[in-house]
Amino acid sequence: MxxxxxxxxxxxxxxxxxxxxxxxxxxxxxxxxxxxxxxxxxxxxxxxxxxxxxxxxxxxxxxxxxxxxxxxxxxxxxxxxxxxxxxxxxxxxxxxxxxxxxxxxxxxxxxxxxxxxxxxxxxxxxxxxxxxxxxxxxxxxIQVREARPPLVVISRSHADVDTELKDYLKRLGTHQTIALGSSLKFCFVAEGKAQLYPRFGSTNIWDTGAGHAIAVAAGAHVYDWQGKTLDYTPKKSFLNLGFRVSLF
CATH class of the missing domain: 3.30.540.10 (Fructose-1,6-Bisphosphatase, subunit A, domain 1)
Known part of the structure; x- marks a missing residue:
């Protein structure tokens, strides 16, 4: 398949x-x-x-x-x-x-x-x-990989207007960032190039489904900011809550 x-x-x-x-x-x-x-x-x-x-x-x-x-x-x-x-x-x-x-x-x-x-x-x-x-x-x-300082992958198109993300990165401590487009951000975590992908802005389920599957298969976790895994059970809305893709 x-x-x-x-x-x-x-x-x-x-x-x-x-x-x-x-x-x-x-x-x-x-x-x-x-x-x-x-x-x-x-x-x-x-x-x-x-x-x-x-x-x-x-x-x-x-x-x-x-x-x-x-x-x-x-x-x-x-x-x-x-x-x-x-x-x-x-x-x-x-x-x-x-x-x-x-x-x-x-x-x-x-x-x-x-x-x-x-x-x-x-x-x-x-x-x-x-x-x-x-x-x-x-x-x-491929599989996830730890690194110090961690590399954080952020959205190329949305990061500059995301104040929540900016505040989060300030609290994160020593880190590096890289900006990417599309679902490649999931893939960078999955292959060990990056260690964290935080997302605060809205996405739709089709933006995350494939990346979620690949990241988890490589050993990552995909949680919303309440600590629950993203759920793709059919709902009226296609919108996702914010989430993070990480090693832990």
Missing amino acids: LNKICQLSYDAGDIIMRIYKDNQFFSISQKVDHSPVTLADIEAHKVITKGLKKISPEIPILSEEDPPFWEQRRYWKTYWLVDPLDGTKEFIKRNGEFTVNIALIEEGKPVLGVIHAPALGVTYMGNVDKAWKQQDGHKTQ
């Missing part, structure tokens, strides 16, 4: 990169919530949903680009959670830090995750208690 989902993320990534490199098709519009959406978001969504229906026709799909109504999904126990193009702002800025996110949710928990960064040529994947990174044809198992 994991290999099939990886291949599907590559297929979506190919479509995204075709549009990324061709300014003729690089159109940008806004959703109802004023967040940006591009042709790449839509086309990647089509590729992924078509592929998932072939792989597992019995499992419903929740994609950012076509979220089902509450009455359709309120009793789901198992479902695919998809962000066809995570980091649309990074895509528009053309800095390469955008990803394809696909997660499998069972009983409110992400049990499988794939994050593919097509512009960077790297893929992260996790399943139960093992996680891997694939780059340049090499697939290696």
Whole structure:
């Protein structure tokens, strides 16, 4: 199953990169919530949903680009959670830090995750208690790693306006920071490059599902600020509370 989902993320990534490199098709519009959406978001969504229906026709799909109504999904126990193009702002800025996110949710928990960064040529994947990174044809198992001082990964697009984050970092003590876009922040903790990813601003469940699965598979913890693990049991709202990804 994991290999099939990886291949599907590559297929979506190919479509995204075709549009990324061709300014003729690089159109940008806004959703109802004023967040940006591009042709790449839509086309990647089509590729992924078509592929998932072939792989597992019995499992419903929740994609950012076509979220089902509450009455359709309120009793789901198992479902695919998809962000066809995570980091649309990074895509528009053309800095390469955008990803394809696909997660499998069972009983409110992400049990499988794939994050593919097509512009960077790297893929992260996790399943139960093992996680891997694939780059340049090499697939290696990854896991969290302690370091002093810790490296804290923060959002490239939101950190400058997040006063809660600034206050938190002041209290943290000696540390270093690095700013990244999209769900790559989860991946940096999962592979041991960073030790902490704190998030105070709002996210949606499709922003975190795949990264959550990979981070946990690599030995990390993903908790909200009340100490509870993020829960993906269907709710009317798609919003997450703030959270942290850490070694402890």
